[in-house]
Amino acid sequence: MGKVTGFLEYERTAPGKEDAKERLKHYNEFVQAFELEEVNKEAARCMDCGVPFCQSGCPLGNVIPEFNEAVYKGDWQLATTVLLSTNNFPEFTGRICPAPCESACVLGINKAPVSIEEIEKHIIEIAYSKGYMKAEPPLLRTGKKVAVIGSGPAGLAAAAQLNKAGHEVVVYERDDTPGGLLNYGIPDFKLQKDVVTRRVSLMEKEGIVFKCNANVGVNVELNTLLRDNHSIILAGGSTIPRDLPAPGRDAKGVHFAMDFLKQQNKRVKNFKVEDEAILATGKDVIVIGGGDTGSDCIGTSNRQGAKSVTQFEIMPMPGTARNSSMPWPTYPMLLKVTSSHEEGCERGWGVNTKEFIKDENGNLKAVKVVDVEWEFDAVGRPINFKEKAGSERDLPCQLVLLAMGFLHPQKEGLIEKLGVELDSRGNVKAEEGRYQTNIAKIFAAGDMRRGQSLVVWAISEGREAAAR
Numbered sequence: 430m431g432k433v434t435g436f437l438e439y440e441r442t443a444p445g446k447e448d449a450k451e452r453l454k455h456y457n458e459f460v461q462a463f464e465l466e467e468v469n470k471e472a473a474r475c476m477d478c479g480v481p482f483c484q485s486g487c488p489l490g491n492v493i494p495e496f497n498e499a500v501y502k503g504d505w506q507l508a509t510t511v512l513l514s515t516n517n518f519p520e521f522t523g524r525i526c527p528a529p530c531e532s533a534c535v536l537g538i539n540k541a542p543v544s545i546e547e548i549e550k551h552i553i554e555i556a557y558s559k560g561y562m563k564a565e566p567p568l569l570r571t572g573k574k575v576a577v578i579g580s581g582p583a584g585l586a587a588a589a590q591l592n593k594a595g596h597e598v599v600v601y602e603r604d605d606t607p608g609g610l611l612n613y614g615i616p617d618f619k620l621q622k623d624v625v626t627r628r629v630s631l632m633e634k635e636g637i638v639f640k641c642n643a644n645v646g647v648n649v650e651l652n653t654l655l656r657d658n659h660s661i662i663l664a665g666g667s668t669i670p671r672d673l674p675a676p677g678r679d680a681k682g683v684h685f686a687m688d689f690l691k692q693q694n695k696r697v698k699n700f701k702v703e704d705e706a707i708l709a710t711g712k713d714v715i716v717i718g719g720g721d722t723g724s725d726c727i728g729t730s731n732r733q734g735a736k737s738v739t740q741f742e743i744m745p746m747p748g749t750a751r752n753s754s755m756p757w758p759t760y761p762m763l764l765k766v767t768s769s770h771e772e773g774c775e776r777g778w779g780v781n782t783k784e785f786i787k788d789e790n791g792n793l794k795a796v797k798v799v800d801v802e803w804e805f806d807a808v809g810r811p812i813n814f815k816e817k818a819g820s821e822r823d824l825p826c827q828l829v830l831l832a833m834g835f836l837h838p839q840k841e842g843l844i845e846k847l848g849v850e851l852d853s854r855g856n857v858k859a860e861e862g863r864y865q866t867n868i869a870k871i872f873a874a875g876d877m878r879r880g881q882s883l884v885v886w887a888i889s890e891g892r893e894a895a896a897r
Contacts, residue, residue, distance in 0.1 A: 430494070431501025435473030441541035442467055449772045453732055456617040456697050458524075459768075468551050472500035474543045478535045482758040483545060486533025488889040489515045489522075493530060493545055500548055509556040512549060517589045517888060518628060520557075521582065521611060523550025524620050526885045527721075533758035557627070564634035567595040576601060576658045578645050578843065581609025582884045583875025584664035585628075586891030588637050594895075596659075598637050603644035605700070609666060610884070613691040616725050618732070622698065646843035660870050662894055663857055664887075665843065667835040667876035673717065677785030682793030686722045686832035693729050709735040713825055715796055716740040717782060718832030721767075726830045728769030739824065740770075741777035742833075745803045745811055754808040779803060781816065786823060795823040835881040847871065856880050864894035872897060 432438075444467075446452070447459035463471070475497035483493045492511050499508035512519050523546055534542035556562050573596045577584045580602040588598045606612050608625045633639065643649045654661060670685045672678070689707045696702060709730035716726045719742035730738050747764040755761040770776065784797040800820035803811040837855030838844060844851070849866040850858040857873040859865055864872045874894035875887040 430477035431475060431498045432473040435470070435501075436476050436536050436540070439470045439474050441474065441544055442471060443544060444547060446768065452618065453772055456693075456732060458618060458621050462554070463547060463551055468548060469501055469503070471544045472497040472548055474536065475501075476536055480535075482533040482535055483530040483543075486758055486760070487530040488883070488886045489892075491515050491530065491549070496552060497543070497545075497548060500552065505552065505555050505559060506561060508552045509561050512552050516549075517586045517892065518582065519549045519553040520624050520628065521620065522885050522888070523547070523553060524624070525615055527760075527883065529760045529883075529885075532760045535758075538757055562631065564631055566635045567593060569595050570597065571595040573597065573659045574599070574657060575660045575662065576654050577662045577664060579609055579664035579666060579875070579877070580607040580629075580639065581664060581666050581875065581887060582611060583666070583877075583887035583891035583894075584609065584662070585611075585632070586888040587662045587664060587874055587895040588891075589632060589635075590892050590895035591662075592632070592635055592637050600637060600639045601643040601645050601649060601654075602639065602641045603647075605641050606698075607639045607641060613694050614687060614722075616690060616729055617694065617697050618728060619725070622694070644842070646846045651843070651846050655870070658870075660872060662891075663843075663847075663849070663866070663871065663873040663877050664875045664891060664894075665838055665877045666887075667837055667856070667881045668839050669836045670831065671833040671836055673782055673831055673833065675782050675784050677787055677793075679791075680785045680787040680793040681791050682827055683785055683829045684831070686716070686718070686726050686830045689830050690722070690725055690729060693733070707828070709733040709738075709828055711736055712827040714738045714828045714830065715824060715826045716830045716832055718742055718834065719744065719776075719778070720832065720834065722834075723830075723832035724765075724767040724769045726832055727774045728767075728772060730828075730830075731769070731772050731774075735828075737775070738773065739775040739777065739826075741780040741798070743781050743801060743814070744778060746778035752809050754810050779814070781814075783821065785829065793827055793829060795825050796829060797821065797823050835876070837880070838877045849873070854880055862893070864890070864897050 444463050445461045452459040477494040481494050496508045496511040528546040530545045531542040575591050575596050577588045577600045580600050588600050592598045607629045611625050684707050692702050710733050714730045714735045716723045751761050779801045780798050781801050786795040788794045800817040801814040804813040806812050852858045859873040859878050872894045874890040
């Protein structure tokens with residue numbers, strides 16, 4: 430334990446942010462670094478509990494009290510070693526994880542929890558600055574070859590673990606740059622891509638081979654991969670978005686969120702956008718969906734110079750405190766106000782989309798919506814809704830971004846040709862703990878197996894699948 434009375438002496442602190450008006454002028458990260466004194470105080474707040482629920486709250490099982498103690502003592506080498514023992518990519522989770530560990534922090538029962546995510550980010554960034562992060566290729570090779578399909582967080586984690594064990598690993602990515610969701614799904618203002626490039630470069634120096642523009646089952650022969658590799662790990666993610674089949678869905682101006690976000694990430698890289706440009710500049714934008722992807726659309730729309738941005742979802746407004754349906758230390762579904770919301774956005778809950786309204790040229794000009802009233806069960810969970818009489822109205826807009834989550838991985842191509850079994854939700858069927866599909870040498874991990882989830886879960890599953 431770093432400081433026995435730390436949790437009594439210090440209050441939770443958070444790093445500062447660049448002013449909203451200024452950060453809207455660029456796509457760089459805007460969260461400022463903690464001063465070392467502040468990191469030390471925050472680590473001192475850790476109580477080193479007899480039962481550290483933070484570790485069970487973290488899908489990776491990060492050894493949080495131990496690295497907090499090392500940070501408090503200023504032993505950054507030890508803190509780095511402890512953190513990397515369970516988490517391959519703290520520079521990712523330290524930026525984009527919703528921090529379920531903090532929701533499970535014992536101090537959070539009656540005070541603000543320890544800023545575990547920020548401490549994690551500072552450990553790894555200091556490790557890079559001090560030169561601790563060096564390529565460590567395995568001393569011996571086993572002679573076994575493994576193909577990892579997909580270079581998102583699950584694929585990267587699996588590749589890193591397999592390479593560490595001495596196997597020869599090739600990662601196949603159908604996009605032009607490794608990273609998957611990290612590269613083309615998350616805006617640069619939350620995760621700058623040089624952070625991803627830095628890690629991929631380190632992995633290449635350790636012996637991992639990345640093959641981009643490699644769409645397995647399309648321009649990469651599947652039979653060759655099956656013949657030449659001892660095992661294959663499917664880590665392609667959950668890429669088919671949930672649609673909204675309301676009348677007028679074919680209007681010009683209704684797009685999936687990920688198509689919008691991917692285009693902007695390419696522009697930031699100065700890459701050519703080959704598809705029809707999706708831009709919010711000068712438009713009234715409506716984002717349908719209240720999750721992190723919707724929030725990313727808000728921040729990107731404001732940076733593109735949208736005239737107005739409105740976000741709504743059909744679910745009722747979340748509460749601001751736990752209730753009986755989400756007791757500590759479970760992860761609570763509470764109202765989130767993200768940095769993108771702070772930058773400017775109208776928000777609505779309990780709003781259902783009835784129709785996309787087109788003009789005479791087929792362009793989107795408005796969305797017809799109606800308010801809904803929810804019925805709740807005995808513990809406060811929403812179970813059914815009905816439309817609120819007299820609430821139907823048209824909201825003018827020229828761009829709608831559908832950010833309602835993802836259904837399952839793409840079946841055409843790789844999955845169909847492999848013939849792997851799917852579960853009832855359309856994900857690749859592989860038992861948790863084994864990660865093996867119905868084909869003995871083929872394994873699955875991450876969103877492709879478990880469905881849409883968190884980056885930290887993807888890393889966890891990639892590590893677990895590699896161990897099998």
